[in-house]
Amino acid sequence: MSANLVIIGTQWGDEGKGKIVDFLARDCAMVVRFQGGNNAGHTVVLGDQTYKLHLIPSGILYADKMCVLGNGMVIDPAVLLDEIKDLKSKGHFLRNLHISERAHVIMPYHKYFDELEEEMKGADKIGTTMRGIGPCYSDKVARMGIRMSELLNANIFMKRLQQIVPFKQKILNAFGKKRELVIAEIAAAYGQHAEQLRHYVCDTTTLLNRFVGEGKKILFEGAQGTLLGIDHGTYPFVTGSETTAGNASCGSGVAPCHIGKVVGVVKAYSTRVGSGYFVSELNNALGEQLRKQGHEYGTTTGRPRRCGWLDIVALKYAVMVNGLSELAVTKLDVLRNIDPLQICVGYTYRDKAVDHLPADMEMLQEIQPVYQNFPGWHEDISNCRAFAELPLTCQSYIQTMEKLLGLPVRIISVGAERNQTIVRA
Ligand code: GDP
Ligand code: IMO
Ligand code: MG
Numbered sequence: 001m002s003a004n005l006v007i008i009g010t011q012w013g014d015e016g017k018g019k020i021v022d023f024l025a026r027d028c029a030m031v032v033r034f035q036g037g038n039n040a041g042h043t044v045v046l047g048d049q050t051y052k053l054h055l056i057p058s059g060i061l062y063a064d065k066m067c068v069l070g071n072g073m074v075i076d077p078a079v080l081l082d083e084i085k086d087l088k089s090k091g092h093f094l095r096n097l098h099i100s101e102r103a104h105v106i107m108p109y110h111k112y113f114d115e116l117e118e119e120m121k122g123a124d125k126i127g128t129t130m131r132g133i134g135p136c137y138s139d140k141v142a143r144m145g146i147r148m149s150e151l152l153n154a155n156i157f158m159k160r161l162q163q164i165v166p167f168k169q170k171i172l173n174a175f176g177k178k179r180e181l182v183i184a185e186i187a188a189a190y191g192q193h194a195e196q197l198r199h200y201v202c203d204t205t206t207l208l209n210r211f212v213g214e215g216k217k218i219l220f221e222g223a224q225g226t227l228l229g230i231d232h233g234t235y236p237f238v239t240g241s242e243t244t245a246g247n248a249s250c251g252s253g254v255a256p257c258h259i260g261k262v263v264g265v266v267k268a269y270s271t272r273v274g275s276g277y278f279v280s281e282l283n284n285a286l287g288e289q290l291r292k293q294g295h296e297y298g299t300t301t302g303r304p305r306r307c308g309w310l311d312i313v314a315l316k317y318a319v320m321v322n323g324l325s326e327l328a329v330t331k332l333d334v335l336r337n338i339d340p341l342q343i344c345v346g347y348t349y350r351d352k353a354v355d356h357l358p359a360d361m362e363m364l365q366e367i368q369p370v371y372q373n374f375p376g377w378h379e380d381i382s383n384c385r386a387f388a389e390l391p392l393t394c395q396s397y398i399q400t401m402e403k404l405l406g407l408p409v410r411i412i413s414v415g416a417e418r419n420q421t422i423v424r425a
Pocket of ligand 1 (some may be wrong): 009013014015016017018019040041042043044045294299330331332333334413414415416
């Protein structure tokens with residue numbers, strides 16, 4: 001079986017994927033992002049440095065790892081250049097960074113449309129990150145997108161702008177948005193970005209497949225989480241791309257037969273940023289305590305994250321649609337001093353048991369959680385480095401997750417630092 005692995009968020013994002021990718025990248029030759037854009041915020045803590053990565057894969061802190069922004073991504077060139085600058089200022093030279101020529105480019109009008117579409121939805125707004133992600137993916141599907149290869153070709157880029165910009169301007173005008181799109185200005189600004197990015201852009205699909213042929217290990221880094229995926233998430237409160245393991249192939253050009261393992265990252269409780277269904281949400285002091293203890297504020301937008309208990313029904317769905325092989329549980333240290341702990345082990349809808357995640361939004365809104373209580377712990381576990389060092393109640397919380405989800409928990413994270421990690425055989 002192939003040694004290549006995919007790391008996937010199993011909830012609504014911010015599970016700690018960045019930390020786990022950084023940890024597992026040690027044994028890999030390449031780390032690839034295959035979807036999403038700078039809506040993602042992946043934090044890696046290394047000594048006294050905290051890195052907040054939005055576009056660049058979380059393997060970048062190792063000088064010898066190849067890092068790829070795959071064809072399935074949407075890239076805001078100015079944001080990428082800022083991220084490159086920031087990493088360089090911290091001593092990372094990014095000699096092994098590669099950007100797919102097929103990745104789509106986020107344009108200024110995508111951000112305006114993000115704003116406009118949210119306004120149009122009113123009370124039903126998604127609460128997007130306003131980074132232009134959804135509109136950029138919409139244009140990709142409408143065959144109205146601009147890819148990195150077109151950005152690098154000034155003639156084609158201008159042709160595309162002349163075709164697309166008047167269309168976008170008409171819509172903005174029709175909705176009374178005072179946003180003027182000046183083709184010459186866009187061309188000049190993006191032309192500069194193109195020159196700065198040109199040497200990173202290449203045919204990453206061929207590069208990746210060369211690595212596959214040479215038997216070099218590849219790690220595919222998911223962004224967002226399963227329940228935010230456009231196909232399998234809690235639509236319409238989702239992001240613009242598919243976040244599950246299957247998209248690792250489409251978004252990189254590496255065939256499914258070359259992927260051997262899918263690791264699901266599970267936060268020891270649940271969080272969500274933005275609107276939408278969250279059946280185990282705690283709208284009370286306990287939710288506030290989780291937010292405080294877990295520092296649950298968005299890495300990208302700084303918004304407070306909604307907090308709640310672990311949801312086994314939703315997680316079972318993530319196990320199924322991703323074909324998870326094993327789990328990495330993060331932020332277990334955050335649950336300290338919360339006693340008893342609860343886990344949502346089932347749902348009811350109008351007094352009837354529901355054992356799956358329904359698609360119907362109205363039904364989802366009415367669903368009630370069924371909780372089981374578990375004893376908590378009061379010890380600080382952030383210095384534990386072996387499973388046996390964890391308090392027994394903490395061990396039993398992990399074993400309960402394994403039993404309920406039918407999968408082994410191989411990695412347990414007890415702090416943000418790379419070394420605050422327990423690996424089980
Ligand atoms: P991602 O988007 O899935 O990569 O997750 P984020 O980086 O947005 O959010 C996770 C946050 O939790 C970051 O601030 C991490 O530094 C932090 N973190 C990751 N793992 C742990 C852990 O085990 N314990 C604690 N206390 N913090 C963690
Ligand atoms: P990482 O990779 C958490 C959420 C937004 C919003 C919805 C759609 O750090 O886990 P978008 O801007 O993508 O159109 O917003 O998705 N969202 C995330 N929530 N973590 C993320 O990324 C997210 N990326 C998008 O809050 O609800
Ligand atoms: Mg995040």
